[in-house]
């Protein structure tokens with residue numbers, strides 16, 4: 001890749017135009033957006049700030065930061081969120097780590113669906129997040145439910161470390177606990193709501209995904225086994241024993257998995273509502289209740 005910096009200062013507007021071209025030539029989707037985000041990060045300002053100040057100057061240090069981040073984007077195909085180590089989810093700021101999935105905006109459908117089930121927002125709801133990653137699902141819910149408490153579990157200790165630090169950064173550490181566990185192993189009690197976005201990509205498909213996903217999301221967060229359904233098979237019998245009488249589980253599902261996942265849940269004595277679609281109209285989650 002041609003170097004993106006030289007020794008002379010450069011305006012933000014010029015840097016954005018240049019990175020946009022480099023990213024477009026590298027076949028990166030949303031090249032203008034990524035160019036803006038990286039330029040703003042190199043300058044240490046909010047992206048919106050650049051609309052007001054396109055003449056802001058990048059000096060040598062800022063240009064070398066820009067250069068390094070542009071290389072990560074093009075050569076390593078690292079998504080901007082991973083380069084910056086942060087992702088906004090449900091309008092909250094989450095740190096990422098190599099152990100965590102980069103939360104997807106589509107997963108906000110689970111938060112919205114869960115909130116619809118817990119209509120009285122002030123109740124002391126008990127929540128459980130299976131496969132917490134950054135903690136984005138549980139922490140987004142706790143941010144909306146001031147009386148609620150929650151437990152998040154993940155098999156990956158690095159993810160639990162990141163989720164715990166996100167809880168503290170969001171001021172939600174007193175109402176959340178994150179622990180390393182294989183799904184519900186070692187957990188006591190029942191929960192009013194269980195959320196889970198388990199790994200659901202068929203193993204053989206992972207290397208065919210965009211390099212931003214295949215190379216940078218942890219395999220353990222993606223790999224659902226041969227048919228993508230292994231985690232649902234593992235979780236299905238664990239839900240009813242952990243749900244309170246009127247409790248529900250909200251499960252994210254992969255493309256085309258609604259019927260197969262519903263059938264696994266039915267076999268585990270759970271009733272399943274019709275799938276809930278995301279903003280793109282794709283079936284995104286299932287709501288399950290004890291039968």
Ligand SMILES: C[S@@+](CC[C@H](N)C(=O)[O-])C[C@H]1O[C@@H](n2cnc3c(N)ncnc32)[C@H](O)[C@@H]1O
Pocket residue numbers: 099100101102103104107130131132133134135136137153154155156159181182183196197198199200220221222
């Ligand atoms: C698709 S990611 C979801 C992360 C986060 N909830 C989100 O929506 O961004 C799935 C998560 O499940 C975790 N996981 C995989 N197998 C697990 C198991 N047996 N027990 C607990 N967590 C598991 C992975 O480590 C990963 O963090």
